[in-house]
Amino acid sequence: MKSIQLRLPDRIHGRMRRLAQEEGVSLNQFIVTSVSNEVIRQETSDFFRKAAAKFDPQAFADALSAVPDRAVPASDRVRTGK
DSSP, rough: OHHHHHHHHHHHHHHHHHHHHHSSHHHHHHHHHHHHHHHHHHHHHHHHHHHHOOOHHHHHHHHHHOOOOOOOGGGGGOOOOO
16 A cells, blocks of 8 residues: 655645544545545546447447337336326
């Protein structure tokens, strides 16, 4: 495991400390979780950006045309509560 020294504005440090207390975790754990979430968010964004770059509208249309045109079974319908 690596250690880093981090400089934060006092205001951000105070907000992080309060949020960590509210969550019942150490400030270190709060920072690790926050950074991990940001890494995952960026990796997910990169994944979808790369997938979108490969999008082929014709292949999508061909796939849709291969789906049979049938009524949606009652078991697959979303109930609206009305």
